[in-house]
Amino acid sequence: MHWHKPNWIKTSLILIALNLSLLAQKTELKFRNLGLKDGLSQGTVQSIVQDKKGFIWIATEDGLNRYDGNRFDVFKHDPDDLNSLASNDLWVIFVDPKNCLWIGTYQQGLDKYDPSTGKFRHFTSDLKDSSRISSNTIRALAADNKGNLWVGTRDGGLNKINLNNNKVTRISESIIDEKIRAILIDDNNCLWLGTHKGLVYFNPDENSVKHFTHTPANKFSISNNNIRSICKGDKNTLWIATQNGLNHFDPESEKFNRYDVESGLSSNDLRSVVRMKGNIWVATTRDGLNIFNKKDNSFYSQQQNPGNPFGLSAETLVTLFEDMAGNLWIGTRGAGIDIYSLQLNRFISFRKNHLENDQLNHPVIFAIAEQPGKNLWFGGQENGITQYSYETGRFTYLNVDAKDHLKIRNNEVRSMLFDSSDNLWIGYISAGIECFNVKNGSKIQFKNNPKDEKSLSGNNVRTFYEGMNGDFWIGTSGDGLNLFNRDKKSFQHFQNDPQDSASISSNYINAIIQDSEGTYWVATRNGINVFRMQDKRTKENAKFKSIRNIKGDKKSLSNDYVISITEARNGDLWFGTMTGLNHLKSKEKSNPQFRRYFMKDGLPSDVVYAILEDKKGMLWLSTNKGISKFNPQTKTFINYNTSDGLINLEYNSEAAFKSSKGYFIFGGVNGVDMFNPDSFELSSFNPAVEITSFFVHQKPFSVNNGLFFKDDINLSYKDNYFSFEFSVLDYSNPEKIKYRYRLSGLDNDWIESNRNFANYTDVKPGVYEFIVNGTNGDGRWSKNSSHLNIVISPPFWATIWFRFLIILLFIGLFYGLHRYRVNNLLKLEKLRIKIASDLHDDIGANLTQIALRSDLMAQGIVQDDKQGYLHGIAEMSRQVVKSLSDLVWAIDSRNDTLEKLASRMKQLALDVFEPNNIDCVFTSKGFEKTAKLDVDIRQNLYLIFKEAVNNIVKHSGSDHVEIVLDNTNEKFRLEIKDNGNGFENTLDNPGNGLKNMKMRAVQLKANLNITATKKGVTILLERSRF
Structure with a gap:
């Protein structure tokens, strides 16, 4: 960002010239003080600078301060932090081209501070090491345009530091005096050094020096060798402040022009000098501030005045500094900082000063x-x-x-x-x-003489007015209006008569005017009165028409207590009342229709005491809250109060005047404020706007320990309550600065505020940009703004990837449900096929046999063994019924538990073995009542068991069987052991029954072992536990 001196400063020099010449002898400059009450760490200010961004840095005897117009941030030495300030006792500070701050301390060396990291780097002296600085007490700092920092010390001469690599080079003490107080670098990168032995010119390229010292016999030599401060003047000249006067030095002629007390300086003991606004400003050790006007070679001086609230705060001034906006910063001993600004000095003030006799004799001004x-x-x-x-x-x-x-x-x-x-x-x-x-x-x-009806009507005289034709009017408070006859020295009275509607509406007269058409307008406590005087100026010929407030009518007078009246150049009338400003257009005088203005429209107070119009048609109003400038074209107000240099907030009616010299003068309860509206120029300065702090849940958010926000700020979704602090870096009138901001992505419109902070709560996850803009001290919006991106991460369940996973999950779920339905349908179909197969293989075969045998018997083919055939048909029928019973049981969902299966298997064993005189021991354990089994498992397990039982009855010839159903531990075990004859081929026997058992065991994912010996057969089925 490129800074330049605003053009408005040139225009405002007219105001300073008027103040310091026209009213010079009793006009004091006004200053705004910053001290411990405002947060400054200590009252003695040794040095002041402004960095590239616009922040003000102040070196005190107890710490380093950064000021942004709203608050001070203080940096101090911390013994436990090696990256903190080396010392709190500071003597000089300087900002290099890279915006790093260099701090010279008393006896603790030189510090370099990088605002982007928030860390201090220390440079200290070691007499044995020439690569280090030559002294630990630093008095002067300056940078050339070759990338070098020049360091002047109290007792170690001059040092050079390369700003690119921080390399230190000592300059020989034999060339330059060891005690350096001031350094100025000219356009040729040559150094002018202020020492305690005079002025030294040093050319680094040639390594040459030239000394200029005081010579008593030479009036063109420097006035004193003890140099305190140096600044540039016109045409490459130098202004030099010494312990004994001010010097103007011309390097070409090598002559010094001296200025001292006899020339008009308040003191010869000087501390600092700057060139500002075309004048030379000089700080003294014990006698305040001096301003040298080069045009007439005159000095204006101002000392501390305890009776002036805007005066200098101390007699001892230490340092002077001009900021980017043209404000003068004055470092004092013990009283902090005094700031001179053009905005604060637009108004000239007279007041009663109890400590000074030559001022106003009273604080409250009525006239x-x-x-x-x-x-x-x-x-x-x-x-x-x-x-x-x-x-x-x-x-x-x-x-x-x-x-x-x-x-x-x-x-x-x-x-x-x-x-x-x-x-x-x-x-x-x-x-x-x-x-x-x-x-x-x-x-x-x-x-007033009660016995003389032609005497003054009352002794409380409120106002005077002289009409166009010389009529002289006197308004009283409580006794009506008087017309004075100059020849007869008598008065005519115009008073309220309740019985006469054409009489004046009130005896309390506040103001009188005669408009350009010759009509009189009288402001009273009970409305406005309008009348015209006839040729015969008698009470009888004066007919008053009263204008009052009408309740509910927004075009009527806003309040009957009318304080003042002004006619504008266009013939319009303006009325100040106890409740607002009223405008009556000239063309509506016969049928009054008022346009009213109140605080809600921008007035600082609804009480308007007096109204003055300037050459541009602007209206200046005195109120109970300062002075207001009203633009009738734009209908906007600009308000001024004590922060603008007014000594009054509350003013008085009738105490308003246009002087012949162009001044508008307003009297109030604390004296007089005056100004020239023609030279009242608003500042065009475009200050920087900076975000100074960021808080999350009201706690400071740290950014790499640096002071500035450079990158995006990333927050979690829980950190959705945050706030910003920001500042406009214009120090002319911080109280008048306004802000506007918005959080792009959340705020649709700008939010305007007088506060320098913004709060946001319950902000949803997303990417936002915070933008803040502000006005300068005169209310003009700056072209600069500050931006900061805020990224709030959503919770994991609100992220895109999580949503994608959820979508995949739902797709998988729907697919799984679909597959589940399909599998169930397939299972059902498989069950149907299996049932059909079982019906066909088992029941179908028996039914076929029954049908064949029945046909044979019906055809008479079977004759010999009819009874056997009938017995076989009966047996096969019972077998079919059992098979059907087993099938129905298997597909009945009520039989899905292990317990039901075990019970069914036990019943089957008893039903089969008892008729055949086979003893059976049936043991079951580990079966839970609620444990469910699929239909396939239950059926296959049951049919294996059934096949084994039937085989024992048909083939084993045994009389004892042991059956064990065990679902404990980790395995399910079905073991059937008989004591029959056994068989040789075990499981490889080609019988369909054994093949079916093997097939069903595979479907159960079980191991089937059949062991046959001469002592019987053992069938063992094992699988994982149900």
Whole structure:
């Protein structure tokens, strides 16, 4: 970002010239103080600089401070942190081209601070090591345009540090004095060194030096060898502050022009010098600030004034610094920093100062008048009148205790006016009127006489007005309106008559004007009164038309208590009331339709005391909250208060005046504020806007220990409550700075605020950009803004990859459900086929035999063994019934448990073995009642068991069988052992029964072993536990 001096400063120099010449003798510059109350670490300020971003850095005797216009960040030495500041006692600071800060300390060396890392690097002295700096007490720092930092020390001469590699080079003490207080580098990269032995010119390329010292006999030599400060002047000249005066040095002629107390300096003991705004500003050791005007070779000086709230805070000034906006920063001893800004000095102020006699004689100003080109007159509540002379800049007091022509009737002055004959009319709060001929000092008094109806109607005089034709009007507080007859020295009274609607609506008169059409407008506590005077200026010919507030009518007068009236150049009328500003267009005077303005429209206060129009048609209003500038075209207000240099917030009616010299003057409860609206230029300075802090859940968010945010900030979804702090780096009037910000992605519009922070809560995951902009001290929006990206990560369940997995899961689930249904259908189909096969193989074969035998018997083929055939048919029928029973049992879901299976198998064994006189021992264990079995498993297991039992009955010839069903431990075991004859071929026997058993064992994923001996057969089926 490239900085340049704003053009508006040149225009504003007119204001300074007016302040320091026209009102020079009693006008003081105004300063804003920053001290311990504001967060500064210590009151003695040794050095001030501004970095490339616009932050102000302050070196004190107790720490380093960074100021952003809102707060101070303090850096101090921490014995436990090697990367902290080396010492708290600091003497000088400097910002290099890379925006690194160099800090010279007292006895602890030189520190380099990088704001991007937040760490300090230390450079210390070692007399035995020439690669290190020559002294630990640093007094001066400066950088050339070749990448070198030059370091002046108190007792070790000059050092050079390469800014690229931090290499230190010592300059021989035989060439340059060891005590260096100031360094200035000219356009040729040559050094001008201020030492305690005079001025030294050093050319690094040629390694040559030249000394300039004080010579008592040579008036063109430097005034003193002890040099404190050096700054550039015009045409390559130098301004040099010494212990004994100021010097202007021309290197070409090698001559010094001296300035001292006799030239107008407040002191010869100088500490610092800067060139600013075309003038030379000089800080003294014990006598305040001096400004040298080169045009007339004159000095303006200002010392500490405890009675001035805007004055210098100390007599001892240490250092001066000009920032990018043209503000002057003054480091003091013990009182912090005083800041001079053009914005703070637009207003000239007079006030009562109890510590200084030559000022206003009273704080509360009710009346202002001017003897054109000569004197200003201020009337107060307590001590009479203060007269200010343009010519001498002196104050003169008129009161009841004064002598001769300065003596007045009463000290409570409410109104004043110079008439066309140059007479000063003075209205008192309780003592009537005094007409003062300022040329000859004569006075005429007018007071109410109850016995004289042509005397003044009342003694509490509120206002005066002289009409176009010389009519002279007096408004009183409680006794109506008076018209003065100059010839007869008599008064006509215009008072409220409740029985006469054409009489004036109130006896409390606040203001009177005659518009350009000759119509009179009177402001009262009960509305506005309009009238025209006929040729016969009598009470009977004055018919008043009153205009009042109408409830519910937004085009009526906003309040009946009307304080002031002003006619604009276009003929429009403006009324100040106790509740708002009212505008009446000239074409609507006959049928009043008011446009009203209140605080909600931008007024600082609804009470409008006085209205003055400038040459540009702007209206300047005095209120209960400062002065407001109103633009009738744009209908916008710019408000000014004490932060702008006003000594008043609350003003008074009638205490407003346009001087012959172009000043607008407003009187209030603390004195007088005046300004020239023609030179009232708004600042065009475009300050930087910086995000200074970021908080998550109200806790500071650290960024690599650095001061600045460079990268995106990444947060988790839980960190959705965060806030920002930001600053506009314009120090002219921080209180007037406004901000606007938005979180792109969340805020649709800019959010405007007077606060320098923004809070966001419950922010959803996403990518956001925070943008902040601000105004300068005059309310103009800067072209610069600051940006910071915020990335809030979603919870894992809200991420794209997680959603993708969920989609895959649902797809898999739906696919699994589909496959499950298909498998179930296939199982069902398989079961159907199996049932059909079983019906066909077992039941079908028996039914076929029954059918064949039945046919044979029916055809008479079987004759001999009919009974045997019938017995066989009966046996096969029973077999079919059993097979059907087994099949139905197998597919019945109520029989799915192991317990049901074991019970069925035991019953089968008993049914088969008992009729054949075979003893059976049936043992079962480890069967849970709720343990389920698939139909296939249950059927195959049962049919294997059935086949084995039938084989025992048919073939074994045994009389004892042992059956074990064991589902304990890790295996299921079915063991059937008989004591029959056995067989030789065991499982390889070609019988279909054994083949079926083997096939079903495979389907059960079980091992089937059949062992045959002469003592019987053992069938063992094993598989994993059910």
